[in-house]
Amino acid sequence: MGNITGFLEHDRELPNKRPVDERIGDYKELYLPFPEEKIKAQAGRCMDCGVPFCHTGCPLGNIIPDWNDLVYRGQWESAIKRLHSTNNFPEFTGRLCPAPCEEACVLNINEPPVTIEEIEKSIVERAFEEGWITPQPPETRTGKKVAVIGSGPAGLACAQQLNRAGHTVTVLERADRIGGLLRYGIPDFKMEKWVIDRRLTILEDEGILFQTSVSVGHDVTKDDLERDYDAVVFCGGSTKPRPLPIEGADLDGVIQAMSFLPQQNKRVAGDDNVEANYGGVPLRADDKNVIVIGGGDTGSDCIGTSIRHGATTVTNFELMPEPPQGRPENQPWPYWPMRMRESSSHKEGCEREFAVLTKSFNGDADGKLKSVSTVEIEWKDRKFEEIAGTEKEWPCEMAILALGFIHPETDSIVAQYGCELDGRGNVKVENWESSVDGFFAAGDAQRGQSLIVWAIADGRECARAVDIKLMGSTELPTKDGSDLPRV
DSSP states (O other): OOOTTHHHHOOOOOOOBOOHHHHTTSOSOOBOOOOHHHHHHHHTTOOOOSSOTHHHHOTTOOOHHHHHHHHHTTOHHHHHHHHHTTOSOHHHHHHHOOOHHHHTOGGGGTSOOOOHHHHHHHHHHHHHHHTOOOOOOOSSOOSOEEEEEOOSHHHHHHHHHHHHTTOEEEEEOSSSSSOTHHHHTSOTTTSOTHHHHHHHHHHHHTTOEEEOSOOBTTTBOHHHHHHHOSEEEEOOOOOEEOOOOSBTTTSBTEEEHHHHHHHHHHHHTTOSOGGGGGTTOOOOOTTOEEEEEOOSHHHHHHHHHHHHHTOSEEEEEESSOOOOSSOOTTSOTTSOOOOOOOOTTGGGTOEEEESEEEEEEEEOTTSBEEEEEEEEEEEETTEEEEOTTOOEEEEOSEEEEOOOEEEOOOSSHHHHHTOOBOTTSSBOOBTTBOSSTTEEEOTHHHHOSOOHHHHHHHHHHHHHHHHHHHHSSOOSOOTTOTTSOOO
């Protein structure tokens, strides 16, 4: 390592965020610039640990100590080559990944971990500024055609890898813009959409074809795909929302997170009549008492968006008890700990309630939501039990369900192909191929709802399997990039 005593000389430091009062007035990203000398100092905290457990924490197999060392030495162009060898889109992961690599960092045993995610973002942003990231179209084409269904991180990663192998790749997306959940599930204050568009320009110049507003299974059927393509990869994500089947769930004002968030992203993009695809109803939190049910990242995104709308109050319900601030004893390093996490949205004006069970949604005579009834719960004898005397009614005109997703939508193209499903309703695969010859699946569609790093990793690995299927062998890199030359 370039600075073997860096972890002793420097404390963990991240860029400052814009003040709350300023940032809740717009949808721009949160972080202020971070000087280069500070980034180098943070990279210099990477220890000469011998066994870099950050590798095991990262589903992509990112060679983290290598590019930390290169950043410390000021070798930024070499750093982006090493980073790109395992990660197609570090500008996405550097903004959106929960950084399991940092939880697995050896320094994290008894000190704050290396700021791996921020260094990753700094590398790719420096590379774009310097013009080092340019299109890399294949020298020759194989004559094989592949359709990739879905343009989220799994689909885009799979498409880029297959294109690099020389296949002609068409990405089919049912939304009006490319990006999947990156486009319409992630608020702009976490990632502005020019970040996606900048990368799409590279992908298009490399020769990948994109078709939007195409509903595969309806506009394009199984017969069309079998006629026009040599292989199909389903990267449709896990998009079937988990319902909350309690009294009043059909009231006006009880909405799913993935109806609420896309509307706002479309507004930020400057679209007109964004409510047209949502029954003509504008889903806005202005002057409402908002309750967000679900304590994950999607719930956090709904909180930040509601605050920016001008909600009167925003309250977050979580079914589980409040987790500890530190790492629990039964979740030792390097495992991912279930500890208290506070997002930027939580700090913008949200009340968090733990161990709360939502019992009913209550409406007025016009069928509009007016309150939510709850009871506190505790975990006893391997089940939740309600605590008598803790019943409460909360004023609420908008309840947002951010309960996650149960499986992909399988009543369309997956049903037409007759793919076998696993016990959770995902597409069942073996070496990324479904039960139907030539039909592959990657990302959340076969894994279930997961992280962006898993989606990109799955897309890359699936591309290898498709290339082998089509050509008998592959030169696409392995997961950890170990077959690539050192830089």
